[in-house]
Amino acid sequence: MRITELVREILASARAQKVSTIMVALLAAAMCATTLLTVGRAAAAEQQVQARLDAAGSRTLAITDSASAGFLTRDVIAQIGTLDVAERAVGLTSAIDVTTATVGRGGERVASWQVVGDIPDVAILVRGRWPLPGEAIVSATAMSALALDAPVGAITSTTGVTYPVVGQFTARDPFTNIAGGVLINASTGTAARTLHVIATTPSAVPSLQSAVLTTLDQPLQNIQLDSPADLAQLQSDVMGDLTAYGRGLMLMVLGAGALLTAIVVLADVLLHRTDLGRRRALGAPRWVIVSLVTGRAAIAGAMGAILGTTATAIALASAGHAPVPTFAAGTGVLAVLAAAVAALPPAVAASHNDPVRVLRTP
Known part of the structure; x- marks a missing residue:
């Protein structure tokens, strides 16, 4: 199967399975919004502390x-x-x-x-x-x-x-x-x-x-x-603590979002296992099934990431706490990657299902 054909199949599948697509998109939007509201504010506070500690007086x-x-x-x-x-x-x-x-x-x-x-x-x-x-x-x-x-x-x-x-x-x-x-x-x-x-x-x-x-x-x-010199050491310790806190919080948010995304994708795979089995029976290789499932999750995650990042950034900017553009963009990318990675285990499991057993009528 050509890449263009695969992309068309992924888009068509995402449109056809609206419920799972919307749920994955909402989870990605929630990951972005939560990250910007928590880790983003912590990153902004870290920059303020860094600027103050980097002042000439210190x-x-x-x-x-x-x-x-x-x-x-x-x-x-x-x-x-x-x-x-x-x-x-x-x-x-x-x-x-x-x-x-x-x-x-x-x-x-x-x-x-x-x-x-x-x-x-x-x-x-x-x-x-x-x-x-x-x-x-x-x-x-x-x-x-x-x-x-x-x-x-x-x-x-x-x-x-x-x-x-x-x-x-x-x-x-x-x-x-x-x-x-x-x-x-x-x-x-x-x-x-x-x-x-x-x-x-x-x-x-x-x-x-x-x-x-x-x-x-x-x-x-x-x-x-x-x-x-003692203040410089204190600065190093403070910045290290703030960085570790921000990283831990981001990993927790992305981990929770990825887990929920994996559950949604697994439920969708189980619900549409007949369609996936039919594709396998018609000769679709396993990598196509994996690409179809993960691609659908990635596209839904990208839509949700754009929506969640944009809406949250606008809300924070109106409140006078605009996030750093590179941090906001990075958050969106991480949310899409988290959605795609979370979809991999269900996708691999679906690709290894026996098409004959899946398509067997009772």
Whole structure:
């Protein structure tokens, strides 16, 4: 039998046996809907947790020069920034209060930091230009506190040093502590108090920590280390638990749907065993019988999967929880495969029935 003829026979059989076709389709639709409503929501929650754990704050290694030894120089920071496991590295000095230069020490005080490294690694320029060494940029909050109408003018530190203001910035994640202050491009030779190194991924934190400590080559008593290595391990454990939960739930849903589909197909095979026996008696090989039964289940499963996936996805999207398209498509494919695989045992059993015994009249 040709493939085209077999396909026509499968379609005709599916149309003729409407009850079993509809039941298999409904089971496939139920599998898709249940999976998207349970495993799909769990997958969405897993992505949200992953995004939060992958935020820069959970990947930041902070090293403080607790002995004020001055080893966090611009060259050292630049070298650490070139590590394969480092996304960016920047140093900050201790915070110093500044006031508007025209007002002097009696004005409103705002915290400022000198940046040793590339300022774009900690800030986003909103107005003006990037500062040269010895120049400053201010945040919107600092600009308001310093009574500046625009990000221009000058500020004076409590140590008496004046810095021209040349722009306005917003802080990049994870440098939220500087969001309301002033950033000063450190002059050549200035050493940072704290080094912030952001790993490329949470799993790279242990490797980054080892590489940074090796590069610095400083006694441990000179260093205060704030590492997210434990958080990275916790992330790995949490994501592993969420993934295992999602897989287990999906296997349970697909397994239950496949079992019910197998029961429906078995009942249909028993009900139409005379028709299948007639085909065998007329010379149809066993593989044709198997293909006929499984193909009918696969077609019904495909119709149900399309219906269930589309309807559930629309309902979830209207509620603000749209599933990931690839996950929804994969769910439909798995439902069709589950229906086809579930139909195999009854199909194989039907193909091995003796046609003479099946067609024998009482």
